Amino acid sequence: MKLIKLAFPCVIALSAACTPRPDSIAPVPMTGAFSSMGCSQAAATLATERQTLAALEADQNRAATADAVGVFFVLVPVSKLTGGDKAGEVGTSKGKVLALEDRLGACG
Template sequence: MKFTYAIAALPFLAACAQSPASIQPVSMGNAFAAMPCQRVQTDLTAERQSLAALESKQKGAVVGDAVGVFLIGVPVSSLTGNDRAGAIAASKGKILALEARAASCN
């Protein structure tokens, strides 16, 4: 009987928000190759702050999904649009591309 409940719960658990650490960056390639070196550090600092805010919201979504699945069997945060995985992946990719550009400025 427990096995049946576990199998029934899989679709709900699969829809749950991912933890920020498990989200992989999106490749940005050479998107910032032409950016002036003076602007790279400013944009990099701003993007790191943006990522920190997104990760904080994502952690809340993870907790909300866990509570929702436990109480009512539905990942509430993911279904209401609070999952920020796509934005986090893009931000991580942007940071990697900006860091690569910053390294070529030195």
């Protein structure tokens, strides 16, 4: 019973160290970052950024899955050690997409 009491907090701590899923990553605020950009350029940039975000989210999902498997088998969040965590890049890309969408909304 003591082993279970000791193991549970360790498992919780290791799980918290895992790479987060893309849907739990908040966008980086970029209000007005693209306000001087022309409408057609904003539309093109938005299309490119959406593709970038999709690729980053796929990478982040793979990293989160690898961490879950790593923690389950060897108690180590693998992606945190190998640099597979793209949380910062996902948040930045989400912020760009939102700012570009706001810019296009102002275009009419």
